[in-house]
Amino acid sequence: MKGIGPEADVVISSRIRIARNLTGHPFPMLATNQQANDVMEQLTAVADSGKLHDYGPFETVQLSQLNELERRVLVEKHLISPNLANESRSGAVMLSENEAVSIMVNEEDHLRIQCLYPGFQIKEAWGLASRIDDIFEEETDYAFDERRGYLTSCPTNVGTGIRSSVMMHLPGLVLTQQINRILSAITQVGLAVRGIYGEGSEATGNLFQISNQITLGQSEGEIIENLHNVARQIIEHERAARNRLLEDSRIRLEDRIQRSYGILSHAMIMDSKEAAQRLSDVRLGIDLGLIRDVTPQVMNEMMVLTQPGFLQQVFNEKMSPELRDIRRAELIRNQLHSESDHGGV
Amino acid sequence: MLCQECEKKPATLHFTKIVNGEKTEFHICEACARERGEGIPGTANGFSIHSLLSGLLDFEQASAMNGIGAKPQQQLRCDNCGLTYTQFSKMGRFGCSNCYVQFGNKLDPILKRVHGNTTHVGKIPKRAGEQIQVKREVEVLRQDLQARIEQEDFENAAQIRDRIRELERNIADAQERHG
Numbered sequence: 001m002k003g004i005g006p007e008a009d010v011v012i013s014s015r016i017r018i019a020r021n022l023t024g025h026p027f028p029m030l031a032t033n034q035q036a037n038d039v040m041e042q043l044t045a046v047a048d049s050g051k052l053h054d055y056g057p058f059e060t061v062q063l064s065q066l067n068e069l070e071r072r073v074l075v076e077k078h079l080i081s082p083n084l085a086n087e088s089r090s091g092a093v094m095l096s097e098n099e100a101v102s103i104m105v106n107e108e109d110h111l112r113i114q115c116l117y118p119g120f121q122i123k124e125a126w127g128l129a130s131r132i133d134d135i136f137e138e139e140t141d142y143a144f145d146e147r148r149g150y151l152t153s154c155p156t157n158v159g160t161g162i163r164s165s166v167m168m169h170l171p172g173l174v175l176t177q178q179i180n181r182i183l184s185a186i187t188q189v190g191l192a193v194r195g196i197y198g199e200g201s202e203a204t205g206n207l208f209q210i211s212n213q214i215t216l217g218q219s220e221g222e223i224i225e226n227l228h229n230v231a232r233q234i235i236e237h238e239r240a241a242r243n244r245l246l247e248d249s250r251i252r253l254e255d256r257i258q259r260s261y262g263i264l265s266h267a268m269i270m271d272s273k274e275a276a277q278r279l280s281d282v283r284l285g286i287d288l289g290l291i292r293d294v295t296p297q298v299m300n301e302m303m304v305l306t307q308p309g310f311l312q313q314v315f316n317e318k319m320s321p322e323l324r325d326i327r328r329a330e331l332i333r334n335q336l337h338s339e340s341d342h343g344g345v
Numbered sequence: 346m347l348c349q350e351c352e353k354k355p356a357t358l359h360f361t362k363i364v365n366g367e368k369t370e371f372h373i374c375e376a377c378a379r380e381r382g383e384g385i386p387g388t389a390n391g392f393s394i395h396s397l398l399s400g401l402l403d404f405e406q407a408s409a410m411n412g413i414g415a416k417p418q419q420q421l422r423c424d425n426c427g428l429t430y431t432q433f434s435k436m437g438r439f440g441c442s443n444c445y446v447q448f449g450n451k452l453d454p455i456l457k458r459v460h461g462n463t464t465h466v467g468k469i470p471k472r473a474g475e476q477i478q479v480k481r482e483v484e485v486l487r488q489d490l491q492a493r494i495e496q497e498d499f500e501n502a503a504q505i506r507d508r509i510r511e512l513e514r515n516i517a518d519a520q521e522r523h524g
Contacts, residue, residue, distance in 0.1 A: 023442055023473075026426045030440040108438075130468070137470045143442030146477050148456075149465025151442040155452070156459055158445075160467040180359075217462020 004296055005119020009287040010235045012167040012207065012300065014122040015078070016129040019152045019161035020111040020136065023143040027153040028089070028106040036090035036106050043105050046139045047094045055132065056096040058103075063091040072309030078116060083107055101132060108153045109161075111136060118300075120231065122164055126224050129162075149216060159216030164224050166231045171206040171284045172241030173234075175253075182237060183208070190214050191230060205276030205303065210234070242288060257285035261294075265336045269322075270329035275306045279332075294339050302335055348374035423447040476516055483512050 005011070021027060025039050047058050063071065063084065071085040079099060084091050084107040094103040104112040113132050115125040136142075143151040149159040157163070173179040183193050194209045210231060212223045245253050260281035264270075270278075283299045285291035304310060306328050312319055315327050348356045349372050356372035421430035428440030430448055439445065445452065456463045469477050486509050493502035 021442055024425070026441045027439060029436075029438060030426050030428065133468075134471065137472060142470050142473055144470050144473050145442075145445060145465075146480075147464055148445055148452075149467060150470075151439075151445050153438050155437070155439070155455060158456070159460065159462075159465045214460045214462070216456055216460035216465060219467040223467075 004300065005117055005121050007120035007235055008118065008296060010168055010170070010238045011120040011231065012169055013078075013116055013118055014120055014125050015114065015116045015165050015167070016122070016125040017163045017165075018111075018113045018129050018133050019109040019157045019163075020113070020133065020150060021143040021152060022110050023141045025110065028087075028091075028108065028110065029153060031089075031106070033090060039110050040090050040092055040105050042140055043103075043111055043136070044092060044094070046136055047103070049139070051135050051139065052094075052096075052132065055101060055128070056098060058094045058096055058101075060092055060094045063087070063093070069309060069312055073313050076304060076307040076309045079114075080104055081107055081112075101128065103132070109157070120166065120235070122166055122224055122228055122231070126162075126164065126220065130220070157215050160218070160220050160223065161215060162220055162223060163211055163215075164227050165209050165211035166227065167207060167209050168231065168234060168238070169206055169280065169283060170208055170234070170238050171280050172238045172245060174206050175245060176241045178237070178241060182234065186210060186230060186234075189226065189230060191227060204273070205280040207276075207280075207303075242284070246288065253288075254285075254290055257281050257288075257290055261285065261291060261336075264332050266333065267329045269325045270306075270332060271325050272306065272308070272328070275328055275332065276303070279303055279306070294336065298335060298339050302332060305331060305335075346372055348372065348377055350374070350377035421448060421451070476519055479512050479516055483509055483516075486512070 005014070022039055022042065025031065026035055028036060028039075031039070044060050046052070047060055052058050063080075066074075071080070074080045074093065075082050075085050077099070079095060079102040080093050081104065084093065084104050087106070090106050092105040094105070095101070100116060102114045102116070104114070113129050113136070115129040115132075117125045145151055150161040152158050152161050170179060173182060186193055190213050192211050192213045194211065210227065212227055214223070218226075260278040264275075264278045264282060279299060279302055282291060282294065283296065286294055286296050286299060305314060308319075308324060311324055311327050311331065314331060319327060346356045348354050351374060354374035354376065357375055359370070359372050422428070423440055423444040424447065425443035426440035428444055430451065433439060433444065433448065439448075453463045486505055490502055490505045490509065493499070493505060
């Protein structure tokens with residue numbers, strides 16, 4: 001995912017996933033190799049026929065051609081699910097050049113279309129995912145039932161088959177201890193929050209993924225509108241919390257942020273939990289204008305690059321956990337120093 | 346907040362379980378969650394939605410079997426993929442799209458629990474759903490026809506009636522073509 005989108009001070013990314021299946025074929029879980037290959041051929045033929053080419057060049061990657069590390073990197077980039085990465089059978093992913101679209105074949109369902117946009121662009125992501133869905137529907141016979149909608153492997157996805165989610169960075173709500181109240185309110189309006197919260201949330205970088213829980217009995221429009229409206233309210237609450245922190249305890253907040261910046265710029269060993277928390281602090285500092293020589297893009301990149309699979313890819317070596325913590329610290333130091341040398345441009 | 350199990354580590358997982366309207370909250374740490382077998386959301390090994398579902402489905406079966414005069418459980422099996430209802434209730438996943446037909450009305454209570462609803466109102470595929478679109482149009486026209494008759498607007502009513510007949514003929518033709 002490149003660049004930053006609208007409302008990027010709070011919303012990291014917006015994602016839509018659509019689950020679809022072909023009629024008559026067993027779902028991937030029960031399919032024989034032959035049956036899984038049949039499905040794969042039908043679906044990859046659509047990509048190969050050039051029908052997707054309005055949405056950029058697509059590359060089809062068979063999972064069997066990737067080693068464990070390459071699969072892990074795709075998971076850390078959120079381009080494939082852990083489920084697909086671990087499945088040894090006939091799985092594939094079709095990736096658009098800019099990585100905004102990833103189409104998984106033979107995951108839990110035959111077809112999973114995913115669109116990932118930076119910032120708050122959930123409606124745009126749905127628009128794109130739905131157009132790609134139409135292309136596959138023209139060429140293949142979807143399993144669809146008048147009463148149940150799109151038929152999926154798991155009953156939790158039946159109906160629209162869509163999961164819409166926004167990844168939000170909410171340090172203000174965590175620091176002002178409003179997060180639990182807000183998250184429990186979210187679950188009461190049919191949305192789910194993934195990620196670890198409460199006291200432990202600092203350790204995972206104050207990132208929360210909010211998504212729809214219900215896929216049957218509501219239209220796609222209603223599902224997305226609901227998520228959109230709730231996320232909009234959370235954005236406002238988060239900004240208000242940040243402003244309050246600035247007004248009431250500016251020096252404490254600034255101390256926390258600058259300390260984290262100092263540690264990230266100079267530490268020699270950095271475990272993933274500490275990295276996530278410090279990066280969250282610095283990201284907040286950038287969004288509040290307290291840190292000016294680092295760009296938010298670099299922070300987004302580092303959140304991804306400091307994960308284990310990526311580190312091994314960047315340094316091109318197999319690492320013990322201890323060496324990983326040393327390399328992570330090295331990578332962050334280098335990134336921050338080269339950023340400040342360039343004045344953050 | 347400390348983990349309510351070990352009371353040592355900070356609680357990092359917070360669940361709310363609602364069973365028959367009764368709400369229970371859990372605050373536990375990751376280690377205790379693993380021990381208890383609760384899924385850790387967002388991790389590959391811990392996605393517990395299927396075990397949760399299978400809990401619901403077992404409940405379904407148990408209550409059916411406890412019913413007064415209940416017959417011994419008949420083995421319901423999908424004739425396309427061979428998945429039995431018992432297997433489905435253990436895994437919480439269907440074997441193929443035909444399972445939805447074979448397990449039929451048994452699914453309503455499950456879907457109602459998961460989604461609060463049993464009927465799709467969203468997108469319809471253009472090609473495969475062409476007939477469904479036409480059926481939805483016929484339904485709307487019928488309501489319109491009824492209103493016209495009540496208003497004694499017989500001229501327009503006749504036109505709508507003809508349109509309905511035409512659409513119904515198309516549906517019948519299409520069904521014949523597809524065997």
